[in-house]
Amino acid sequence: MEVVIPAIGVRSSLVDLGIAGDGTMQVPSDFARAGWLTAAPAPGQRGPAVIAGHVDSHEGPAVFFRLSELVAGDEVRVVQADGDVVSFTVRGKESFAKDEFPTDRVYGPVPGPVLRLITCSGEVDPVSGHYVDNTVVFAS
Numbered sequence: 001m002e003v004v005i006p007a008i009g010v011r012s013s014l015v016d017l018g019i020a021g022d023g024t025m026q027v028p029s030d031f032a033r034a035g036w037l038t039a040a041p042a043p044g045q046r047g048p049a050v051i052a053g054h055v056d057s058h059e060g061p062a063v064f065f066r067l068s069e070l071v072a073g074d075e076v077r078v079v080q081a082d083g084d085v086v087s088f089t090v091r092g093k094e095s096f097a098k099d100e101f102p103t104d105r106v107y108g109p110v111p112g113p114v115l116r117l118i119t120c121s122g123e124v125d126p127v128s129g130h131y132v133d134n135t136v137v138f139a140s
Helices: 103-107
Strands: 002-005 010-017 034-037 047-052 075-079 085-097 113-124 131-139
Touching: 047 103, 075 113, 085 113, 103 113
Parallel strands: 010 034, 047 113
Antiparallel strands: 002 010, 002 075, 034 047, 075 085, 085 131, 113 131
């Protein structure tokens, strides 16, 4: 699969992401590629498909560096392995503190196919070296 986001110049093949031992979503090991959470519905199936990518690395911008620039109405396309394309329209975006992440709102059941794009945002915690927030783009 591949995600294409014309408004921010993203075209990335998708790696499979699972659930880590601590119950959190894994993140791509390659900062230049986004990943699909395989425990969630596939893009186009009923429910929230989840695609995550890094915002940056020590070397510079990563695949979702410009994710926060998306606005309502922007298009997100997911190209399936068989070549079929599933299109979504951005409805909005929000940032959440990681320790207050709205799990049910992002991963919970919905009546139709929707897409969530997730990346890190906010300040970097000086102790952990990790961002303290996540930005979530909601598309349907």
